[in-house]
Amino acid sequence: MDLSSVLKKFDITPSKQYYPLSHIQEVIDGFYGAKLKIQCVHPSKNAGYQILGQIEICFTPDFSLMDCERGSGEKPMNYSVTVEAKTGFSVCDPGVPVYYPDIQI
Numbered sequence: 001m002d003l004s005s006v007l008k009k010f011d012i013t014p015s016k017q018y019y020p021l022s023h024i025q026e027v028i029d030g031f032y033g034a035k036l037k038i039q040c041v042h043p044s045k046n047a048g049y050q051i052l053g054q055i056e057i058c059f060t061p062d063f064s065l066m067d068c069e070r071g072s073g074e075k076p077m078n079y080s081v082t083v084e085a086k087t088g089f090s091v092c093d094p095g096v097p098v099y100y101p102d103i104q105i
Contacts, residue, residue, distance in 0.1 A: 003055055006031050007100070014102035018049055021092050028055065037068040040092040052100045053089045 010027040012019055021038065028036050037056035043049070058068040092098060 003028070012100060014100050016099075018097035018099055021094050021096070021098050024052075024098060032065055034058070034065040035067040035069055038092050039089040040098060041088045042090065042093070042096075048096070049099045050092055050096050052092075052098050 007013065007024070007027060012024060012027060024038060025035075028038070037058070039053045039056060040050035041053045043051065056068055058066050060066050
């Protein structure tokens with residue numbers, strides 16, 4: 001699953017530009033047919049933006065994609081794994097623009 005290529009295909013690329021969270025969600029949800037969990041880092045309460053941190057993908061026990069935010073029924077395989085507070089990741093705020101940084105390894 002190459003999320004970077006999917007985002008790039010829809011002109012969402014690492015840059016100094018900010019993106020509406022709704023646009024990122026529509027692209028990912030539409031492409032994969034499942035609601036993935038988009039998590040951000042919030043630099044400060046008054047920053048006016050959030051940083052794309054990670055995208056969580058959930059699977060059924062038979063490794064089919066499923067929505068990460070199911071209310072009832074099947075639980076995703078990783079439901080018992082929580083992101084530790086020290087990572088700084090939390091669910092992105094829909095009302096705050098998202099910065100997609102260019103990460104050089």
